[in-house]
Amino acid sequence: MTVINSKVANIGEMKLEHFEKGDTFESNSVRIGTLLGAKDLGYSYDVVPPGKRSCPFHSHRGEEEMFFIVKGSGTLRYGSETRKIREGDVICCPTGGPETAHQIVNDSDADLAYLSVSTKMAAEVCEYPDSNKIGAYGGNLRHLTRIEHDLDYWTDEVP
Template structure:
């Protein structure tokens, strides 16, 4: 296989992993970026069965995402709005807070397939408005909490606040 062949994959020939969580979430998906040698660009292919979503409603503080609907139709939740989506639609989800939170839901009676393309950042913060969670992701760190569990900067530090508090 030449270098050029290692940079090309056909969606129909990918091996998808089945993921499910409870009644609401299910998909068959694969991360394509690593298969193609991508370094700074993430790409995944998701096939979502009728009545399901592949992930919770969320926003990103570091990574920008774009979706391309390959086949089927569904619903896009974006910030406080909802709209129908269909094959051929391209969706941009820039970084931000709850106003850029997004989720793709298959509310149809056929499979919904889409590509997720994103920038890859070494550190990511995600917010989940429906469940009031905040997540921090980095190499070797996956931490999810709620704002109500927030600690003060000096909490647990020996000696407590000092002359450089807040520095």
């Protein structure tokens, strides 16, 4: 990979890492921001094979995301809606709850490649409407639980 002053890289020259989970999730991707030393934004390049998705349907309470479709076509799930997406599309995913949940699905017969950019927050809460999970992330904390496992603020605090 060619890197100029550690701040410029070409996606065509990057080594992509393969990820696969079950029959649904698969991608080849690279965390570009980490490689180039980005501080406040995270950015990645993902190539999703036909019939796959790179991540679960989710929303963010702290981080805003943007996707730019580099090549191919597919479907965007966004809240309760779906729409076709294609090369050149820019997708905005602001913070919010299930109404801003999003997922890119490659339902075409060719690779779908996109760049994602997100704000980097020290702490984040994500919701996963398809599986009724909530994830809390920050530092070394990575905790997922079910929405129905609601505890009162005072549970086990008062003897």
